[in-house]
Amino acid sequence: MNRTASVVRMHWRNRVFWMGLPGMIMGITFVVNLIIGYFIGQDEPYYTGALCSIFIMVGVTGVMIAAQTFPFAIGFSIRRLDFFLGTAAFAVLVSVAFAAALDILTYVEQQSNGWGVRMHYFHLPWLSDGWAISRFWVFLVGFLHLFFVGFVYASVYRRFGRLGVLSLSAVLFVAGSFGTFLLTYYDQWGALLDFFKPLTSVELFSWAAIPIPLYAAISYGLLRKSVA
Amino acid sequence: MDDSRPIFVQIAEKIENDIIDGTLPEETQVPSTNQFAAFYQINPATAAKGVNVLVDDGILYKKRGIGMFIKEGARAVLIEKRKEQFYEQYVLSMVREAKKLGITQDQLADMIRRGENKE
Amino acid sequence: MSVVVETKGLRKAYKDTVAVDNVSLKIAENKIYGLLGRNGAGKTTLMHLMTAQQLPTSGELKVFGENPYENERVLKRTCFIKESQKYPDTFRVKDVLETAADFFPGWDREYAYSLADEFRLPLRRGMKKLSRGMLASVGIIVGIASRAPLTIFDEPYLGLDAVARSLFYDRLMEDYTEHPRTIVLSTHLIDEISKLLEHVILIEGGKLLLDEDADALRGRAIRVSGPAFKVNEFAEGRKTVHRQTLGGLVSAVVIGDGDGGDRERAQRLGLSSETVTLQQLVVHMTNASNANPERKAEI
Numbered sequence: 001m002n003r004t005a006s007v008v009r010m011h012w013r014n015r016v017f018w019m020g021l022p023g024m025i026m027g028i029t030f031v032v033n034l035i036i037g038y039f040i041g042q043d044e045p046y047y048t049g050a051l052c053s054i055f056i057m058v059g060v061t062g063v064m065i066a067a068q069t070f071p072f073a074i075g076f077s078i079r080r081l082d083f084f085l086g087t088a089a090f091a092v093l094v095s096v097a098f099a100a101a102l103d104i105l106t107y108v109e110q111q112s113n114g115w116g117v118r119m120h121y122f123h124l125p126w127l128s129d130g131w132a133i134s135r136f137w138v139f140l141v142g143f144l145h146l147f148f149v150g151f152v153y154a155s156v157y158r159r160f161g162r163l164g165v166l167s168l169s170a171v172l173f174v175a176g177s178f179g180t181f182l183l184t185y186y187d188q189w190g191a192l193l194d195f196f197k198p199l200t201s202v203e204l205f206s207w208a209a210i211p212i213p214l215y216a217a218i219s220y221g222l223l224r225k226s227v228a
Numbered sequence: 229m230d231d232s233r234p235i236f237v238q239i240a241e242k243i244e245n246d247i248i249d250g251t252l253p254e255e256t257q258v259p260s261t262n263q264f265a266a267f268y269q270i271n272p273a274t275a276a277k278g279v280n281v282l283v284d285d286g287i288l289y290k291k292r293g294i295g296m297f298i299k300e301g302a303r304a305v306l307i308e309k310r311k312e313q314f315y316e317q318y319v320l321s322m323v324r325e326a327k328k329l330g331i332t333q334d335q336l337a338d339m340i341r342r343g344e345n346k347e
Numbered sequence: 348m349s350v351v352v353e354t355k356g357l358r359k360a361y362k363d364t365v366a367v368d369n370v371s372l373k374i375a376e377n378k379i380y381g382l383l384g385r386n387g388a389g390k391t392t393l394m395h396l397m398t399a400q401q402l403p404t405s406g407e408l409k410v411f412g413e414n415p416y417e418n419e420r421v422l423k424r425t426c427f428i429k430e431s432q433k434y435p436d437t438f439r440v441k442d443v444l445e446t447a448a449d450f451f452p453g454w455d456r457e458y459a460y461s462l463a464d465e466f467r468l469p470l471r472r473g474m475k476k477l478s479r480g481m482l483a484s485v486g487i488i489v490g491i492a493s494r495a496p497l498t499i500f501d502e503p504y505l506g507l508d509a510v511a512r513s514l515f516y517d518r519l520m521e522d523y524t525e526h527p528r529t530i531v532l533s534t535h536l537i538d539e540i541s542k543l544l545e546h547v548i549l550i551e552g553g554k555l556l557l558d559e560d561a562d563a564l565r566g567r568a569i570r571v572s573g574p575a576f577k578v579n580e581f582a583e584g585r586k587t588v589h590r591q592t593l594g595g596l597v598s599a600v601v602i603g604d605g606d607g608g609d610r611e612r613a614q615r616l617g618l619s620s621e622t623v624t625l626q627q628l629v630v631h632m633t634n635a636s637n638a639n640p641e642r643k644a645e646i
Contacts, residue, residue, distance in 0.1 A: 003419060006449040013442045014435050071433040074400055076450045077422040077495075224417070228400040231541050232622035234562040262524045269516060270542045271379055272524050274562055321614065 007073060007086020008093075017068060018094050022057035029053045030121055037117035045118045047125075054098065058143045062091070062150025066158055066223075074228035084220045091147045099139035103132055127201050134202045141205040141212075148215035155222035229268055239264060239278025244306050247287070247298055254303060258288060258296045349376045350412075351497055351529045352397055357406035359392050359553075366392035368553035369406070374529060376496075381544040381561065382533040383629055389553040390533045391429070394499050397531075398427040410497065423452055426495035428486040430502050434474040441470040443485055444492075453494035458522075462488045465514060479506030487515050491522050499531040516543060537626040549629055551636045557629075566622045568631070569609050572598035573618035581616055588631040600631050 029050040265272035352374035395401040399415040466484040549557035589600035603609035613620035
C-alpha cells in the first residue's frame with residue numbers, strides 16, 4: 001500500500017503535467033472569450049463552449065500519462081498494480097480538484113454577472129442546472145470518464161503497441177458505423193433522441209459514471225502484462 | 229595489478245615482498261582487506277582471499293577485533309620459500325638454456341661471478 | 348552462501364529471434380558479478396527478465412527465492428539501472444532523486460546529494476536538457492544510493508568520460524564495502540572493471556558461455572607460439588580458442604589448468620608463452636563460440 005502512495009507522490013511531482021497544462025489551456029480560452037465578450041457588448045448573454053477545453057485536456061492527460069510515467073516507474077522497481085492504483089487515485093484527486101474549482105468559478109460567474117460582460121463560460125444551460133453539488137457531480141464524472149477513456153487507449157498502446165491502438169480504433173469505427181446504419185435503417189433516431197431529451201444533466205452523467213470502473217478494470221488488465 | 233594472473237595471488241605476493249624487504253616488520257599490523265581493495269581498486273573479497281592465503285601459510289595471524297598481524301619469524305620462512313622458487317624459476321631454466329647453448333658448469337659459474345661484480 | 352537469483356532453462360523468444368536461450372545460473376548474495384558479452388548477446392533481456400520488466404517465454408526464474416513478477420517483496424529489494432531508462436518530461440534531476448528516495452527503501456538521501464555534487468549534476472535542470480553523460484550520472488547515483496540488495500547496472504557509463512567512470516568505480520566499491528550487496532555489472536569495457544569483479548558470466552547468442560570465478564579465469568588461458576607441430580603437441584587434448592599462423596609459425600590461445608604448470612610445459616617444448624588477460628580470454632571465447640555455435644565452451 002505504501003508503494004501506491006509513492007506512485008501518488010510521483011504524480012504530485014509531475015503536477016505541472018497533470019494540472020498545469022489543462023489549467024493553462026482553460027485559462028487561455030477563458031481570457032480570449034472574455035476579450036471577445038467585452039467587444040461584442042453586453043446586450044445579449046454570451047455563451048461559449050470553450051469549457052470543453054479542460055475536459056479534452058484531461059482526456060489527453062489520460063492518454064499521455066502512461067507514456068510519461070509507466071516506463072519510469074516500472075524501471076524503478078514499482079509493481080504494475082501499484083502504478084495502476086496510484087495513477088487511478090491521483091486521477092480521482094485531480095478530477096475532484098478540477099470539479100471543485102469549476103463549481104467555485106461557476107458561482108463567481110453567476111455572482112459577477114458573467115465577469116461583468118454577461119459571459120457564460122462556466123455556467124451553461126442544462127449542464128449547470130440544479131444545485132452546486134449536482135454540478136460538482138456532473139463535472140467530476142465528466143473528468144473521470146474522459147480520463148479513463150484516454151487511459152484505456154494508453155494501456156492498449158503499452159500492451160499491444162501502435163498496431164493495437166489502430167486495431168481498436170478500427171473496431172470502434174466499424175461498430176459506430178454499424179450502429180448508425182442500424183438506427184437509420186430501422187428509423188430509430190427519433191426514439192434515441194426521445195430517450196436522451198428528458199434526461200437532466202445529473203441523470204445523464206450518472207449513467208456515464210457506470211462504465212468508469214469498467215474502463216479502469218480494462219486498463220489494469222492490459223497494464224498487468226505490459227513491459228517497461 | 230596484472231589482469232592475466234589471479235589477483236589474490238598478486239595481493240599475497242605484494243604482502244610477502246613487503247615483509248621480505250622490511251617495509252612491513254614482524255609483529256606489525258598489515259592494512260585491512262578494505263584498505264587493500266580501495267588502494268588497488270579491486271574487489272574486497274579477492275583482497276581477503278589473498279590475505280587468507282598468508283594466514284593459511286602461517287605468515288599472518290589474526291588479533292581479534294584489531295586486524296591482521298605479521299607472525300614472528302615470518303620473514304625467515306618467506307625467504308626460505310623464495311629461495312626454493314628462485315631455484316625453480318631461474319636456476320632450472322638457466323641450466324636448460326645453458327645446455328642448449330653448450331655452456332659448461334665452469335663457464336656458467338664464471339658468468340655468475342662476472343654478473344655479481346657488475347652489480 | 349545464499350542464492351539471490353536462480354534461473355533454470357530460462358528462455359525469452361520474440362517473433363523471429365531467441366534473446367535468451369536455455370540459461371541456467373545462480374547469482375550468490377553479496378558478490379559482484381560481471382555480465383559480459385557482445386551487444387545483442389542477450390544481456391539486457393536477461394536483466395529485464397530478472398527484474399520482471401519483461402516476462403520469460405519459458406523456464407524458471409527465482410529472485411530472493413520467489414517469482415519476481417508483480418512481487419513487491421522482491422521488487423523493492425531490486426534496483427535496475429539501464430541506459431534506456433525513461434523519465435517524465437517535466438522532471439528535474441531533483442525530482443528523479445526524490446522519487447527514487449520514495450521508491451527504494453534503502454535510499455540514503457544525504458549520500459545521494461553528495462554524489463550528485465561529486466558528479467556535478469545540476470539538480471534543478473530538467474532531465475530532457477541533460478547531456479548523455481549527465482543522464483548516465485543520474486542512473487549511477489540512483490543505483491548506488493538505493494542500496495538495493497540486488498543492484499543491476501546495464502552499461503551505466505555510456506557518455507561518461509574516464510574521470511567520471513573512475514569516480515563511479517571508486518564510489519561503487521566504497522559503498523559496497525560498507526554496505527555489501529549483490530551487484531551485477533553488464534559491460535563490454537571488461538578491462539576497466541575486471542578487477543572489481545568476483546565472478547564472470549559470459550553470454551553469447553542468448554546462451555550461457557561461461558559462469559566462473561573471475562580470479563580462476565585469470566591466467567587460465569595461455570598464448571603459446573612456435574612451430575606448428577610443437578604447438579599442436581601442446582594443445583593436444585585441450586581447448587584451443589584462437590589460432591593464428593604466420594608461415595610455419597603458429598600462435599594459439601589454449602585453455603589450461605591455470606596452475607603455472609602449463610607455462611613450464613610450454614617452455615620445455617621450446618614454445619614461447621604468455622598469459623592472457625580476462626578481456627582477451629572473453630574475446631577469444633566469444634569468437635570461438637561464433638565459429639562453433641554448437642559447442643558450449645567448457646573449461
